[in-house]
Amino acid sequence: MTSPKETAPKAPAQPPVTDRLLQQFTGYNLKRAYLVIETELHRILKDHDLRVTSFSALAIIVENPGLPQTALANALQIERSSTVVIVDALEGRDLIQRNKVATDRRAYALVATLRGRQMFETIAALIHMVENRIQSGLTDADRAVLTAHLRSIRDGGDTTT
């Protein structure tokens, strides 16, 4: 394998260079499949001036009204200090509010505004549409099998359901 053809012919400029090896990996196929959805996700979020982290924050706040910033940081797996910027931005756009907590005057209770909930619902619907379109080549049975397999990989083997 890998015959030493050290001499390069010309090398076209477009997308010629595919790395054969990486394509063998399931991880690579997984990534490529995920990238299809991620790209669509980015496109949708861009229309609403959100990045993935901001949208995740919004989603978490919508689904967990009243949580403090530290819990948000844990959920997003980022540092507390980094949430400040994100929360600032969401608050500045009137998508969420920092409410006072009666029992602990250090903490904030984060809640989504009506506007925030509406934007979240809108985006969620768009994502669902993308999902449906992308999965149009799969039957319901296929989809179930796929989900089971992904879960199996995620959990490190097993499942087989």
Place this chain on the structure above:
Amino acid sequence: MTSPKETAPKAPAQPPVTDRLLQQFTGYNLKRAYLVIETELHRILKDHDLRVTSFSALAIIVENPGLPQTALANALQIERSSTVVIVDALEGRDLIQRNKVATDRRAYALVATLRGRQMFETIAALIHMVENRIQSGLTDADRAVLTAHLRSIRDGGDTTT
């Protein structure tokens, strides 16, 4: 749904906040499954002081000896100027070389050194092991189905093979 329980109880600090919605998406399951492999990949690469982009660059150069930096930039989907830093680092560690091109004195022909090829092979073997371990819960048939499904998603529906 989403009853307005705007009052927050206490909010535990650990990993309590799961966003129900995101978990419905296949894209999310895809991401979680991919993250399992990506995490392992990062761990392996860290041992060799490489990041994903650096390793991709090395892989591409190993598989396409002699390609110029512009082609590498295209393959990696980054700017030409950004390849300079990456190529500098790989060259500084004697993993690749910048060779002169007789026919075009502006360009370089990038080739991996023996050391670079060996490191690449070592890492590739480690990745294969991770793949095998992670897929241990899947039969060969399962794996084939999974790959077909991933391809289907990647190509935007169809395949059904």
Place this chain on the structure above:
DNA sequence: TATTGTTATACTCTATAACTATA
């Protein structure tokens, strides 16, 4: 005039550490 590689610079995202006000 266009292209290869380079440099200088700026921008985005995140982490670290130090601070404040509470607890």
Place this chain on the structure above:
DNA sequence: TATAGTTATAGAGTATAACAATA
């Protein structure tokens, strides 16, 4: 003493723009 949120700062990674050498 510990914790919630904040600030200032630094770092990693990448893009943009201008440049020299060559085509």
